[in-house]
Amino acid sequence: MKQITTWKATSIFVLLFSILTGIQAQNLVHNGDFESMTQCPDGLSKVNGYVEFVTTPSKGTTDVFSKCARGKSSVPRNFRGYQKPKSGKTYMGMYLFAGGGYKEYIQLQLKQQLVAGEKYTLKFYVSLAEDSQFSVKEVNALFTGKKMEFRNTSTINLRDVGEQYGSYSLKNMKAQAKLTNTKMWIPVELEYTADGFEKFVTIGSFGKVPKDYLMKVPNPAPGSAQMAYFYIDDVKLTKQSNIDLDIDYNESFVLDKVNFDENSATLDQASKVYLKELYASLANPDKDKVVLKGHTDNIGSQEYNLMLSEKRVASVKAYLASLGMPADNIKIEAYGEKHPLYNGLDMTSLRKNRRVEFVITEFEDFQE
Numbered sequence: 001m002k003q004i005t006t007w008k009a010t011s012i013f014v015l016l017f018s019i020l021t022g023i024q025a026q027n028l029v030h031n032g033d034f035e036s037m038t039q040c041p042d043g044l045s046k047v048n049g050y051v052e053f054v055t056t057p058s059k060g061t062t063d064v065f066s067k068c069a070r071g072k073s074s075v076p077r078n079f080r081g082y083q084k085p086k087s088g089k090t091y092m093g094m095y096l097f098a099g100g101g102y103k104e105y106i107q108l109q110l111k112q113q114l115v116a117g118e119k120y121t122l123k124f125y126v127s128l129a130e131d132s133q134f135s136v137k138e139v140n141a142l143f144t145g146k147k148m149e150f151r152n153t154s155t156i157n158l159r160d161v162g163e164q165y166g167s168y169s170l171k172n173m174k175a176q177a178k179l180t181n182t183k184m185w186i187p188v189e190l191e192y193t194a195d196g197f198e199k200f201v202t203i204g205s206f207g208k209v210p211k212d213y214l215m216k217v218p219n220p221a222p223g224s225a226q227m228a229y230f231y232i233d234d235v236k237l238t239k240q241s242n243i244d245l246d247i248d249y250n251e252s253f254v255l256d257k258v259n260f261d262e263n264s265a266t267l268d269q270a271s272k273v274y275l276k277e278l279y280a281s282l283a284n285p286d287k288d289k290v291v292l293k294g295h296t297d298n299i300g301s302q303e304y305n306l307m308l309s310e311k312r313v314a315s316v317k318a319y320l321a322s323l324g325m326p327a328d329n330i331k332i333e334a335y336g337e338k339h340p341l342y343n344g345l346d347m348t349s350l351r352k353n354r355r356v357e358f359v360i361t362e363f364e365d366f367q368e
Helices: 158-165 269-281 302-323 347-353
Strands: 003-015 063-066 090-097 106-109 119-128 134-136 140-144 168-172 186-193 200-204 214-216 228-239 244-249 289-295 330-334 355-367
Touching: 090 134, 106 228, 134 228, 140 158, 140 186, 158 168, 168 186, 200 228, 269 302, 289 302, 302 330, 302 355
Parallel strands: 289 330
Antiparallel strands: 003 244, 003 355, 063 090, 090 228, 106 200, 119 186, 119 228, 134 214, 140 168, 140 200, 289 355
16 A cells, blocks of 8 residues: 655745734643653553653642543543543643642643743643632742752742742733633633743742632532642743744745845845744744745856755755754755746845745645
8 A cells, every 4th residue: 555645835924023923833842732641641640750741840649631541530521520621632630729738730841941031922721620619810830940849749939949949930820711610721821031041831829828819619519629620731832923924825935034145045144033033933843844945036047046046945944954943844946047026137126036935835644
C-alpha cells in the first residue's frame, strides 16, 4: 500500500504595524493541554512522572483526569463531579482552598526563558467541581526562574520562594466570569511584561488567604464539601506580536519587511527582527511546513537573477532554521525576475520586486 502526501497551501500575508490576528501564536508552555503523558494515571495524585513537563511544587496531591483512566481519575465522571475536557482527553484538578490551610499547585515548564521587557499573555480555563461548597475570587500565577520543590502540603510562602529559588513574580489572573460555574469552562487571563528570568509558571493560591477570598456557592450539590476544587485545562503563554497574519488559501504573499539591497542576499538587522517576530507568531514552528519563494528585479542577466533569488530564499531559510524551525520543513523556490510585482524601472518598483514570498502549507497523509 502506497502512502501519498498532499499539500494544501495556506498563505500568510504579513502586514506592517498591526496586531496579531487570524492565527494562534506559539504556546510557550510545554504540554499546557496536559495531553502528553508517560502513562495513563492509575489513580489520584498521579502528576509527577506521569504528565510530561508538569510537576507539583509541594507535597500537595494535585490530580490528573483522563479518558484513558478508570474510577476516581476518569473523564468525564471523576471523584469530584462531572466535566468534559476543554479540549483533548485530559485535564487537571486541584484544591485552591481546603481545611487547615491545605492548597495544591500546578507547576509548568516554559519552552524558553522569557525576554525582559517583552509582553506576553497567559491564559487558561477553569471549572469549579460540583463537589465544592466554596469558590474563590481569584487565581494566582507565580513566575520563577527555577523549578520549585517544597516538602510541605500547606500554602507556599513567598518568602520561602525568594530565599530558596531567587527571583519571582506573582500576578493575579483576571476571570471573564464568576468562578462559581460548575458546568462551563471559564477563561482566566493575564497580560504580563517579563523581567527576563522566567522559566516556570505555577498556578494556585499563594500567601495568606484574604477575608474576601472565598465565595459561597449558591445551591451547592448534596453531599458537597467545605472546599474549592477546580479543574484546569489548556494553559497557554503567548508572546504579544505586532504582526498581523491574515490567513488566505491558494495564494502566497509578500514578507514586506524582508528587503534586499541590489545584488545582495544578506539579511539586515531589521529583516532579522521581522522574521523573529514572524517565527514567534507561528502556532507550531517546529511542525509547520513552509515554502519560501524568492524573486529579484530585472537588472542583470536572467541566469544571475535566478541564482540571486535562490541565495535570498536560502538566507531566509537559514535564519528561520537558526531560530528553531526544522530545515527539512522549509522548502525554497527561486524564480529570478520571472514574476515581477511592478513593471516600472523606478527605484521603488525595483526594490519591491526584490522580495521573498511566504506560504504555510498543511500536509494530509492518506492511504491509496
